[in-house]
Amino acid sequence: MAEKAKKEKAPRTPMPEQKPEVRRRNFEEVPMGYTAEMAQAEAQRCLQCKKPSCKEGCPVNVDIPQFIAEIAQGNYAGAIMQLWQKNSLPAVCGRVCPQENQCEGMCIVGKKDKPVAIGNLERFAADWARAEKDLPMPPKDAPTGKKVAVVGSGPGSLTVAGDLIRKGHEVTVFEAFHKAGGVLVYGIPEFRLPKEIVAAEVNFLERLGVKVECNMVVGSTITVDELLTEEGFDAVYLGVGAGLPRFVGVPGENLIGVYSANEYLTRANLMKGYLFPEYDTPLVGGEHVCVFGGGNVAMDSLRTAMRMGCDDVKCVYRRSEQELPARGEEIHHAKDEGIQFFVLHNPIRFIGDEDNRLKAVELQEMKLGEPDESGRRRPEPIPGSTKTLECDLAIIAIGSGANPLITRTTPGLAVNKWGYIEADEAGKTKKPGVWAGGDIVTGAATVIKAAGAGRLAANSMHEYLTWGW
Amino acid sequence: MYKILAKRVLAQGTVVENEIEAPRIAAKAKPGQFVILRVNETGERIPLTMADTDPNRGTITIIYQVVGKTTALLKSLEVMDAIMDIAGPLGTPTPIEKKGTVICVGGGTGVAVLHPITRGFHQAGNKVISIIGARTKDLLIMEDKMKKASDEFYVCTDDGSYGHHGFVTDVLREQLTKLGSEVKEAVCIGPVPMMKFCSKVTEEYGVPTMVSLNAIMVDGTGMCGCCRVQVGGETKFACVDGPEFDAHKVDFEGLSKRLTAYVPQERQAMDRYEQKCACETKGK
Numbered sequence: 001m002a003e004k005a006k007k008e009k010a011p012r013t014p015m016p017e018q019k020p021e022v023r024r025r026n027f028e029e030v031p032m033g034y035t036a037e038m039a040q041a042e043a044q045r046c047l048q049c050k051k052p053s054c055k056e057g058c059p060v061n062v063d064i065p066q067f068i069a070e071i072a073q074g075n076y077a078g079a080i081m082q083l084w085q086k087n088s089l090p091a092v093c094g095r096v097c098p099q100e101n102q103c104e105g106m107c108i109v110g111k112k113d114k115p116v117a118i119g120n121l122e123r124f125a126a127d128w129a130r131a132e133k134d135l136p137m138p139p140k141d142a143p144t145g146k147k148v149a150v151v152g153s154g155p156g157s158l159t160v161a162g163d164l165i166r167k168g169h170e171v172t173v174f175e176a177f178h179k180a181g182g183v184l185v186y187g188i189p190e191f192r193l194p195k196e197i198v199a200a201e202v203n204f205l206e207r208l209g210v211k212v213e214c215n216m217v218v219g220s221t222i223t224v225d226e227l228l229t230e231e232g233f234d235a236v237y238l239g240v241g242a243g244l245p246r247f248v249g250v251p252g253e254n255l256i257g258v259y260s261a262n263e264y265l266t267r268a269n270l271m272k273g274y275l276f277p278e279y280d281t282p283l284v285g286g287e288h289v290c291v292f293g294g295g296n297v298a299m300d301s302l303r304t305a306m307r308m309g310c311d312d313v314k315c316v317y318r319r320s321e322q323e324l325p326a327r328g329e330e331i332h333h334a335k336d337e338g339i340q341f342f343v344l345h346n347p348i349r350f351i352g353d354e355d356n357r358l359k360a361v362e363l364q365e366m367k368l369g370e371p372d373e374s375g376r377r378r379p380e381p382i383p384g385s386t387k388t389l390e391c392d393l394a395i396i397a398i399g400s401g402a403n404p405l406i407t408r409t410t411p412g413l414a415v416n417k418w419g420y421i422e423a424d425e426a427g428k429t430k431k432p433g434v435w436a437g438g439d440i441v442t443g444a445a446t447v448i449k450a451a452g453a454g455r456l457a458a459n460s461m462h463e464y465l466t467w468g469w
Numbered sequence: 470m471y472k473i474l475a476k477r478v479l480a481q482g483t484v485v486e487n488e489i490e491a492p493r494i495a496a497k498a499k500p501g502q503f504v505i506l507r508v509n510e511t512g513e514r515i516p517l518t519m520a521d522t523d524p525n526r527g528t529i530t531i532i533y534q535v536v537g538k539t540t541a542l543l544k545s546l547e548v549m550d551a552i553m554d555i556a557g558p559l560g561t562p563t564p565i566e567k568k569g570t571v572i573c574v575g576g577g578t579g580v581a582v583l584h585p586i587t588r589g590f591h592q593a594g595n596k597v598i599s600i601i602g603a604r605t606k607d608l609l610i611m612e613d614k615m616k617k618a619s620d621e622f623y624v625c626t627d628d629g630s631y632g633h634h635g636f637v638t639d640v641l642r643e644q645l646t647k648l649g650s651e652v653k654e655a656v657c658i659g660p661v662p663m664m665k666f667c668s669k670v671t672e673e674y675g676v677p678t679m680v681s682l683n684a685i686m687v688d689g690t691g692m693c694g695c696c697r698v699q700v701g702g703e704t705k706f707a708c709v710d711g712p713e714f715d716a717h718k719v720d721f722e723g724l725s726k727r728l729t730a731y732v733p734q735e736r737q738a739m740d741r742y743e744q745k746c747a748c749e750t751k752g753k
Contacts, residue, residue, distance in 0.1 A: 176690055178507055178514075178554035215556040217690055221493050243692035247704065254697050254704060254723060256730045263693035271513060271687070277741050280513040280538060281687075282734035356726035403691050405709070 012114035013042040020336035024306050027190045027274055030333060031095075031120075036074075039124040043072035046116045049108055054118060057106035059452025060093075060159065062086045064103055064118055071121055080129040083122060084138045088162025088205060089155060089451060091130065091197045092184060094123030097448040098327050130200050137208060141168035146465040149174060149233040151218045151406070154182025155447040156438035157239035158201065159454030160461070161210045167462050171209070172233075174216040177270060182241055184447070186270040187262075189300050191307065195269070219406040224413070228433055235433050235461050238421060239454060242439035244401040248292065252350030253396075257284070257358030261297045261397035268304050286393025289313045290361055292347055293397035294324040296446075299331065301395045302339045313339050314389070318346040318366050318379040344368075346379065348386065350394060361391040399444055410434075418443070427457030435461055470551035471506075474528060478544075480608045483535045484578060485544050486520070492527030494519075494557045500585035501563030501681065501713055504529065505689040507554040508542045515539050516686045518712070519558070520581035520611070529555075532581035532610065538738040559689045560712050563679070565589040568653035572644060572676075573619070574637050574667050575601045576659025580611050582681050583658045588618040590656075596620050598652075600640045602659075606631035638666050645674040652676050657716060661725045668716035678716035682707045682724060685731070699723050 015031045017023075023030050034042065046068040054064045063082055070078035083090040099105070099119035107115035129135055146169045150157045153175040165171045179185050181198040206212060216222065218240075227233045245260030247253050264283075267273040273283025289305040291298050294317035305313045315334070317324060321343050324331055335341070342363075349362040365385035368377035402419035414422040414430040420441055423429045427437040437453030439445060475488035494504060503518040521530035535544050546552065563586045571590045575583035580601050591597045597618065602625035603609040609624065609631065616622045623640045624632030633640055637659075645652060655678040657667035664680040671678040684696035684707035691709035698707050699720035705711065 176556060177688065178556070215554050216493075217556055217559065220558060220690075221497060221556070243690075245692070245694040247694070254699060254727070256727060260694040263687060263695045266687055266693050272511075276734065277738050279511045280738055282513075282731045282738075355729070356723065405690055 010041065010045050012045065012117055013038045013120075015117070015120050020333075020338070023191065024303075024337040025309070027307055029194055030191050033127055034120055034124045036076075036128075039071050039121060040074060042117050043068045043121060045109060046072070047108055053106040053108065054103040054116075057102040057104075058086075059102070059448050060087050060455045062103075062122075067125060068116065068118070068121055071125060076125055076128045077132070077135060079125040080135070081138060083125055087451070088159055089201050089447075090122050091126035092155065092193060092201055093448055093451065094119050094121075094126055095193050095197075096188060096446075098446060100328065102448065130197070138166065140166050140208065143170075144168040144465060146170065146234045147172070147232060148235050148237065148461065148465070149227045149231070150237045150239065151224070152176075152182055152238065152240040153180035153202070153212065154239055154241050154438065154450060155184060156450035156454035156457075157182065157237060158205060159451040160237045160239065160435075160437075160458045161205055162208065163455060163458035164461060165205065165208045165210050167458075169462070169465060170211075172211040172213060173205075174218050174222075175212065175214045176217040178214050179270060180212050180214060182239075186266045187297065187300070188447075189265070189269055189304050191303065192300065217405070219409045224406065224410040224431075224434060234465055235435065237427070237454075237457055237461065238406060238429075238434065238436040238440060239438050239450065240403065240406055240440050241450075242400050242402050242420070242444050244403045245396070246399050246401060247396055248347055248398065250348055250350065252352055252358070255350050255352040255356055255358045257286070257352075257392055258350055258394045259396065261291075261293070261301045261395050262400065264301055264395045265297070265304065274304070274308060283308065284393055286310050287312065288390045289393045289395070290316050290342075290347075290389065290391045291395045291397055292316050293399070294319070294326055294343075295397065295399070296326045296330055298395075298397035299326045299334050301397050302334050303337060305393065305395070306337050306339060310393075311338070314342045315339060316342045316345050316347065316363065318344065319376065320344055320368060323376050344379070345387075346381070347394075350391075351388070358392055358394055359390070360388050361394060362386055362388045401443075402440055425456065426460035427453060428460055433464075470553060471555045472551045473546055473548055476546075476548050479532065479610045480603070484532065484608065484610055485535065486530060486532045486581075487543075487546075488523075488528050488530050489552060489555065490527060491529050491555050491557075494555065495522045495524045495527050495529050498522045498529060498558040499562035500565060500589040501582075502558035502560045503689075503712060504531070504555050504557030505559060505686065506531075506543075506552055506556075508539060508546070509553050512542065512553065513539055514554075514687055514689070516559070516683070516689055516708070516712075518582040518681065520584055522585075529557075532578055534578045537735045538742045541739065541742055556689065559708060561710065563589060563656075563713055565593050567594045570596045570598065570648060570651050570653055572641065572652055572655045573597060573599045574641055574655065574657040574659070575599070575615070576637055576663040577603055577608065578610065579659030579663070579681070580609075580615060583656065584611050584614055584618065586656055586658075587615060591618045591620075598644055598648075599623070600625065600637050600644070602626065602632075602637040602663075604628065636666070637663065638670050641667055642670050645670065645676065649674070654679070655716075656680075661721055661728065664716065664719075665721040668719070668721075672717050679713050680716040680719060681712045682714060682719065683712070683728075684708075684724065685728065698727075
């Protein structure tokens with residue numbers, strides 16, 4: 001019993017991290033992962049609740065206490081098998097899920113103490129499995145003879161692919177870029193999610209039998225209708241994300257040096273621009289960098305610019321620090337790395353030199369007014385109060401919209417006024433045989449929400465493939 | 470991987486034509502559309518317009534001038550070598566209709582982009598007058614194919630080594646003066662200054678004109694916003710809204726300047742590549 005008392009008091013095992021002054025100049029992963037001892041110690045903090053609320057907080061319903069119990073006993077193979085049953089992307093989710101709002105946010109231990117580090121444990125099990133060569137693959141149902149096309153290869157699509165291949169269907173994933181992973185490869189930086197990890201998760205699905213075809217721009221190289229007719233697919237999942245960049249709409253926005261976060265991050269991550277000239281895609285450094293926006297994409301852009309060697313990197317956000325939409329951990333990481341937060345400011349003009357290169361930005365000072373429809377206090381300009389900052393690299397990270405490439409070429413697919421695809425809770429669209437989920441339905445959200453939407457859609461698609469529309 | 474089935478060096482060793490196996494793209498491509506390719510694992514993504522397609526053979530033809538590292542690397546590939554990635558067809562196809570008389574003007578490697586459009590207008594029953602030009606005779610490309618796709622055909626060289634001595638704009642002006650309102654549309658494709666001056670001429674004569682813009686791109690599907698251009702005061706994405714636009718509304722100054730965004734890096738990459746090639750040659 002003495003041992004049990006000790007177990008309840010054990011503090012949360014911190015994840016070792018690269019020191020801020022070191023990591024701000026390299027692209028290696030910031031948290032370094034648990035050792036087996038750390039993982040076991042942390043796993044033992046789990047109370048193994050009879051009614052685990054953590055599980056309810058997980059959009060893909062991972063049996064959290066079960067996989068943690070396996071780690072506590074040192075049975076890591078058992079842990080990964082538990083995870084794989086519900087999640088095809090554990091190494092990704094363990095790293096980039098906002099656990100504080102999901103599983104860990106519901107953890108009972110967290111009521112009095114810090115919650116069990118579920119994300120860190122998930123990451124540990126997944127990383128362990130990646131290093132293990134002879135691990136058996138999870139079981140698959142007997143072949144059904146049905147063929148499914150999954151369009152896009154981000155977290156939602158990969159979840160659909162993983163779920164349906166295990167239910168015995170043939171699955172082909174179509175990706176427009178030359179590498180699979182969607183936002184996991186073009187958007188999320190190496191220091192948060194190493195690309196070899198995404199590649200390994202995709203490879204896991206390929207070993208399960210999923211076919212991946214890159215360089216396929218669905219809507220252009222092939223249409224959704226052609227997939228359903230000429231190519232003989234029985235169902236299609238559209239998980240194409242919301243990739244249309246938004247700009248602020250102020251003068252000077254097309255100057256050289258003003259980027260969308262999508263372009264900046266794609267150059268950095270997918271094209272490995274930070275390794276120029278070993279890689280051929282250039283990425284500008286900048287001496288005075290301003291990133292506009294306060295979400296996770298803004299944090300990724302800021303921290304990338306810092307790693308490109310800039311010392312003056314500012315997050316310019318139109319509300320106050322309390323309203324920053326990014327995860328707390330990301331803001332904290334950014335601050336530790338030396339990023340300045342320039343809140344209650346909004347860009348009104350970009351100023352260029354004679355060669356059309358950005359040299360400054362004019363900002364409007366803002367104050368917070370009454371709450372708006374989002375429940376947050378509305379930012380309002382303070383009349384007559386502007387300032388000009390030196391700036392040679394500006395990155396616009398104020399969100400993205402729906403790309404019309406697919407909806408334009410797919411008759412019968414209903415879209416709402418913002419161009420997002422209309423679908424029910426299970427992702428079923430107005431077009432027979434077609435499902436959609438993730439950002440292309442809801443607008444920009446998180447990796448795990450896309451995975452959750454994929455899970456619901458996969459169940460609905462499986463029902464359809466078994467019983468009909 | 471996309472296999473190279475044929476390679477021809479067209480002009481002064483710097484303009485190259487490749488026929489490449491890409492059946493899905495060949496089946497779909499229409500005049501005016503382009504592909505984005507990546508030569509190898511460390512390569513960048515560059516847009517190239519298709520000069521021709523053969524759906525039966527399942528091939529596309531690209532023509533490019535060696536200007537930097539990526540095109541130099543592309544040129545180093547021989548028949549039966551492969552290009553790592555090609556995505557397409559991208560961009561909005563040229564709206565081709567029967568209009569009457571259409572003038573097609575091409576300069577340098579822009580002629581490669583112009584050719585399928587010219588052929589399209591010709592097949593649609595238009596009277597096609599083509600004017601193509603280059604700095605000097607040896608840089609002139611696709612003369613025969615362009616001649617075949619045209620009812621009237623003119624060649625210009627800046628140095629007078631072949632055809633009319635002077636710019637394509639001279640011949641364009643002559644034709645417009647001669648034909649007047651008979652000309653229903655002009656298509657001008659080539660270097661930015663050429664397109665700019667051609668569109669000034671056609672504007673004087675009130676002839677609707679289309680140009681194809683070679684903006685810097687990354688993804689080519691409207692996702693990064695790198696290729697934005699000002700057209701009629703609005704921001705457009707060359708990759709999905711274009712690459713063709715109303716010439717009389719395009720901000721050519723802005724486009725020229727955006728094209729210089731990476732000049733220092735491009736030079737650095739090219740120098741590095743040439744040094745590496747020199748080392749390898751010595752090694753042999």
